Amino acid sequence: MDDARHVPVLLDRVVDLLAPALDREGAVLVDATLGLGGHTEAVLARCGRARVVGIDRDPGALERSTQRLASYGDRFTAVHAVYDELPDVVADLGLAEVGAVLFDLGVSSMQLDLPDRGFAYAVDAPLDMRMDPGSGPTAADVLNTYTADDLARVLRDYGEERHARRIAAAVVREREREPFTTSARLVALLYDAIPAPARRTGGHPAKRTFQALRIEVNDELRVLERAVPAAIAAIGVGGRVVVESYHSLEDRLVKRAFTAATRSDVPEDLPFVPEGHEPALRLVTRGAEQAGADEVAANPRAASVRLRAVERVRPRTRPADEGVAS
Template sequence: TSGKLICFDQDRQAIQHAEEILGLDKRVTLINRNFEALEVSLQELNLLPVNGIIFDLGVSSPQLDEAERGFSYMQDAPLDMRMDPSSTLNAREIVNTWSEAALAQLIWQYGEEKWSKRIAQFIVQSRLERPLETTGDLVQSIKAAVPAAVRRSGPHPAKRTFQAIRIAVNDELGVLDRVLDQAMRCLDHGGRIGVITFHSLEDRIVKERMNSWLGRCTCPPELPICRCEAKTIAKILTRKPILPSIEEVEQNPRSRSAKLRVAEKI
């Protein structure tokens, strides 16, 4: 076939792994950049417009499995969580320098954690004794903050806080918000965009942005005529998100929270 596959990843290790698998295929181009550089990169390669774009969001399994990256609350490692190791902000800086109020807001907003204020309080108390250097230090503070009855039921008590800090370190929601309209501009007419999300905050952004492409008027109802000049630029092909099958979840438990939404440029 004559198609081309352009792959983006800001993690150099992911690019190296892809080179081992796909590197000899001349139809494949690997780009070691955040996909926020989608439009400019495709312009530089003279590949616009494209027929399809797929975003697979969130942290990858290799990043979770490599303890030294600091993404996992199940393994003790230095507090890092950077997808791009060359970026300046890391998890250690956030937990040791941000104010209690800022930490509480972060954990509530990005982790949707109802114990956010208490967790932030315990993190600040812990770092007064000594800086939190590892994921184990952070997990210990979180477990101390969450009541025992809550810890015994539901997911790991550190899950939501780790998610929140990881999102902040990598500006994941900001990047997603900035890239979706880029992707629509890059598509040829009839081209499709698919986005795989792994938590409700990502899915909400994707759902709302795709709905904005439907061209529905956003003017206040009291206005006699439309002023927003909304234009329909896409149709949504997934009325509800596509979820993994039972078989897929059994084979890959990490897929259980995945949701796929697809839109087509018109």
């Protein structure tokens, strides 16, 4: 695989958002979703005073990115972890705080490009979908063991699939004949289970089911719900948290955490904010930023990106500063 072909979405804008927080000697960025290291490489190249701690749960991604970034020496540290373990990673490295945290959510280009990982519905592959191939149940395990009600819940909540119950019933019926092992059989079932008018809109009929299974297998939303407040708590004054989301479920969680962290704790009808009760963070982006038409044309994955950023402006003094919604 040619890593150079896998340019991260909104790369220049992301680095621009991170740079002010990294403009001091020894500033640390935690790239919480290291992947192939594209964001980290750009930060190391453009922010010469900073170093990066790259976290990924995928050992293959860590190996490839470590090779890619070897020329930066001790300015880069790779850590095998899930990104909600960020507080432990920071503590283990002896850091009291960090300058910035970056999340580029969803499945990586490398994972999509390796057929045996089972993330892509365009090729027949084992139904795995684990971001860490050595840990936890697979997508096949979910399909073959969950009750119809639990399957429908996963498809509805994580895939926003309108035909969740119909698909779940078909899966349960078909697995009695033979357990699910590869993606092609699941894709064929989805073509049969989803009514023809629905198949003609909203993209590939397998898209929502595969998204839902991937989120369930990797516990992505619950991990994110813990990770964003942890990142907010980890940054010092002037530090920033930058998040790229690729579907509404992720973006909703990020928006909620950022809103909580940038909200004052005084009643809304109070005409002024008393000293000491100002929000500890401010929004850096106005709403969610999106990719431009040229980038979307060059990289279709950019079409769904939503980019948000916050900055700490005061030291953390209250639990509300951690970005936990009440």
